[in-house]
Amino acid sequence: MRIGIVCPYSWDVPGGVQFHIRDLAEHLVALGHEVSVLAPADDETPLPPYVVSAGRAVPVPYNGSVARLNFGFLSAARVRRWLHDGHFDVIHIHEPASPSLGLLSCWAAQGPIVATFHTSNPRSRAMIAAYPILQPALEKIRARIAVSEYARRTLVEHLGGDAVVIPNGVDxxxxxxxxxxxxxxxxxxxxxxxxxxxxxxxxxxxxxxxxxxxxxxxxxxxxxxxxxxxxxxxxxxxxxxxxxxxxxxxxxxxxxxxxxxxxxxxxxxxxxxxxxxxxxxxxxxxxxxxxxxxxxxxxxxxxxxxxxxxxxxxxxxxxxxxxxxxxxxxxxxxxxxxxxxxxxRFDWSVVGSDILAVYETVADGAASVAADDRPSLRTRFGLTRDTTPPL
Known part of the structure; x- marks a missing residue:
C-alpha cells in the first residue's frame, strides 16, 4: 500500500505527535508498505528517507502551547506537488483542524483520507469559530481516529461526527x-x-x-x-x-x-x-x-x-x-x-494493526461495506455518509 502521512508540526522540534508519526511510518515501512511523510522542517534538519520537507515552520500559539506550523501559499504548492507525485492509496492527515499542512492537505487531497485528531480542548472558541471554514475540508475525510476518549470528545463537541479511538503507539x-x-x-x-x-x-x-x-x-x-x-x-x-x-x-x-x-x-x-x-x-x-x-x-x-x-x-x-x-x-x-x-495494549503490534484496518477499510471503499450491510464497521471507523470513492 502507498501511504502518505501529513505531520502538522515541525519535524525538528520533538513532540508526541511527531514521535507518533515517526514510529507509525517506521512500523509501516517494516511491514513492506511504501510511506511518505510530509512535514515542516528547517533546511539544515537531517531527515529520514521517508520524510519530505514542506519548508520552514513558524511558531504559533496553539492549544495552550506554542506549535511550529507551516501554512501559506508556498506550503500549499508543496502540498499539491507531494500529493501529485505520491499516487497514494491512502492519505493520513494528523490534526486536520489546525492551521497547518494538515488543513492544506485536506483541502487539496483527492482520494481516501484518514484523519487523526490529537487535541483535547473542551473549550476551544477558536475551533468553534473556524468551523464554517473547516467544514468543506473535513467533509472529505472518510475515517476519523482520535488518540483518546478526550480527543474524541473534543472532535464531537466542536466539529461533529465521530471517531474510533486508537491510542498512540510505543515500541x-x-x-x-x-x-x-x-x-x-x-x-x-x-x-x-x-x-x-x-x-x-x-x-x-x-x-x-x-x-x-x-x-x-x-x-x-x-x-x-x-x-x-x-x-x-x-x-x-x-x-x-x-x-x-x-x-x-x-x-x-x-x-x-x-x-x-x-x-x-x-x-x-x-x-x-x-x-x-x-x-x-x-x-x-x-x-x-x-x-x-x-x-x-x-x-x-x-x-x-x-x-x-x-x-x-x-x-x-x-x-x-x-x-x-x-x-x-x-x-x-x-x-x-x-x-x-x-x-x-499500546505496543505498535496492536496499534499498527488497528490503524491498518482503518486504511484498508477506506481504501477498499465504504460502498462495499454498505453493500455488505455492515454498519457496525462504518460506525467503528467514523466513516462519513459520503463514502463513495472519488473517480
Missing part, C-alpha cells in the same frame, strides 16, 4: 531492552519535557521538591528537555539546587535508559493533554509512574491501577506521594509489574 520492547545507567540510579526522580512550557508541570515539581528533600534528603531530580535550567531552579533554595541535574535534550536511547534508571517517573502536567505518550514509555521501561490526575492520564494509567495519581497542580500532594513511593520498594515493584502488563 514497548525498545524501552524494555534499554540498559540503566549507574549514575542515574539511586533515589532518583525523573522528568522529561519542555522546561519552559508551564503546562508540562516542571514548576509544580519544583514547588514540591523542598518537601521531598526535607523528608528524603538524598533524593535527586533528573530533568531532560530543552529550556533555561537557571530559570527553572530560581524558586528553589540555593542549597537544594545541586540536587537537580539538567541533562538537556537526550537521544531516544538515553531517554529509554533514563526511564529504566529512575526510582519514580513524575508527570506533573497541568492540562492540555489528550493522551500521555511519556507515561506509556515510562511504563514500558518499568518505571513506577506518578502523574497528575488529568482525565487523559488517568485513562492511560488504568484509573490509577498502573500508576499513582495526585491532585493536579497540588505540589504538597505530589511531594507526599513521591515520598511514599521512594520509601516503599514493594509498592514500586507492584507498579512496575502492573504497568508492564497494562502497556502491552
Amino acid at each position: 514497548v520492547g525498545f524501552f524494555e531492552r534499554a540498559e540503566p545507567r549507574e549514575e542515574w540510579q539511586g533515589s532518583t526522580i525523573g522528568f522529561i519535557g519542555r522546561i519552559d512550557e508551564p503546562r508540562k508541570g516542571l514548576p509544580v515539581l519544583m514547588r514540591a521538591l523542598p518537601g521531598i528533600l526535607a523528608r528524603r534528603p538524598g533524593t535527586r531530580l533528573l530533568v531532560a528537555g530543552r529550556g533555561d535550567a537557571d530559570e527553572a531552579v530560581e524558586s528553589l533554595p540555593r542549597e537544594m539546587r545541586d540536587q537537580v541535574e539538567f541533562l538537556g535534550m537526550v537521544t531516544d536511547e538515553d531517554k529509554a535508559r533514563l526511564l529504566r534508571s529512575v526510582d519514580v517517573y513524575v508527570a506533573p502536567n497541568t492540562g492540555g493533554e489528550s493522551f500521555g505518550i511519556i507515561l506509556v514509555e515510562a511504563m514500558s521501561a518499568g518505571a513506577p509512574v506518578l502523574a497528575s490526575d488529568l482525565d487523559a492520564f488517568a485513562q492511560v494509567l488504568d484509573q490509577g491501577r498502573a500508576g499513582e495519581l495526585f491532585a493536579n497542580e497540588d505540589a504538597d500532594a505530589l511531594a507526599d506521594a513521591a515520598v511514599r513511593l521512594l520509601g516503599d520498594p514493594g509498592r514500586r515493584a507492584e507498579l512496575r509489574a502492573r504497568g508492564s502488563a497494562h502497556v502491552r
Whole structure:
C-alpha cells in the first residue's frame, strides 16, 4: 500500500505527535508498505528517507502551547506537488483542524483520507469559530481516529461526527531492552519535557521538591528537555539546587535508559493533554509512574491501577506521594509489574494493526461495506455518509 502521512508540526522540534508519526511510518515501512511523510522542517534538519520537507515552520500559539506550523501559499504548492507525485492509496492527515499542512492537505487531497485528531480542548472558541471554514475540508475525510476518549470528545463537541479511538503507539520492547545507567540510579526522580512550557508541570515539581528533600534528603531530580535550567531552579533554595541535574535534550536511547534508571517517573502536567505518550514509555521501561490526575492520564494509567495519581497542580500532594513511593520498594515493584502488563495494549503490534484496518477499510471503499450491510464497521471507523470513492 502507498501511504502518505501529513505531520502538522515541525519535524525538528520533538513532540508526541511527531514521535507518533515517526514510529507509525517506521512500523509501516517494516511491514513492506511504501510511506511518505510530509512535514515542516528547517533546511539544515537531517531527515529520514521517508520524510519530505514542506519548508520552514513558524511558531504559533496553539492549544495552550506554542506549535511550529507551516501554512501559506508556498506550503500549499508543496502540498499539491507531494500529493501529485505520491499516487497514494491512502492519505493520513494528523490534526486536520489546525492551521497547518494538515488543513492544506485536506483541502487539496483527492482520494481516501484518514484523519487523526490529537487535541483535547473542551473549550476551544477558536475551533468553534473556524468551523464554517473547516467544514468543506473535513467533509472529505472518510475515517476519523482520535488518540483518546478526550480527543474524541473534543472532535464531537466542536466539529461533529465521530471517531474510533486508537491510542498512540510505543515500541514497548525498545524501552524494555534499554540498559540503566549507574549514575542515574539511586533515589532518583525523573522528568522529561519542555522546561519552559508551564503546562508540562516542571514548576509544580519544583514547588514540591523542598518537601521531598526535607523528608528524603538524598533524593535527586533528573530533568531532560530543552529550556533555561537557571530559570527553572530560581524558586528553589540555593542549597537544594545541586540536587537537580539538567541533562538537556537526550537521544531516544538515553531517554529509554533514563526511564529504566529512575526510582519514580513524575508527570506533573497541568492540562492540555489528550493522551500521555511519556507515561506509556515510562511504563514500558518499568518505571513506577506518578502523574497528575488529568482525565487523559488517568485513562492511560488504568484509573490509577498502573500508576499513582495526585491532585493536579497540588505540589504538597505530589511531594507526599513521591515520598511514599521512594520509601516503599514493594509498592514500586507492584507498579512496575502492573504497568508492564497494562502497556502491552499500546505496543505498535496492536496499534499498527488497528490503524491498518482503518486504511484498508477506506481504501477498499465504504460502498462495499454498505453493500455488505455492515454498519457496525462504518460506525467503528467514523466513516462519513459520503463514502463513495472519488473517480
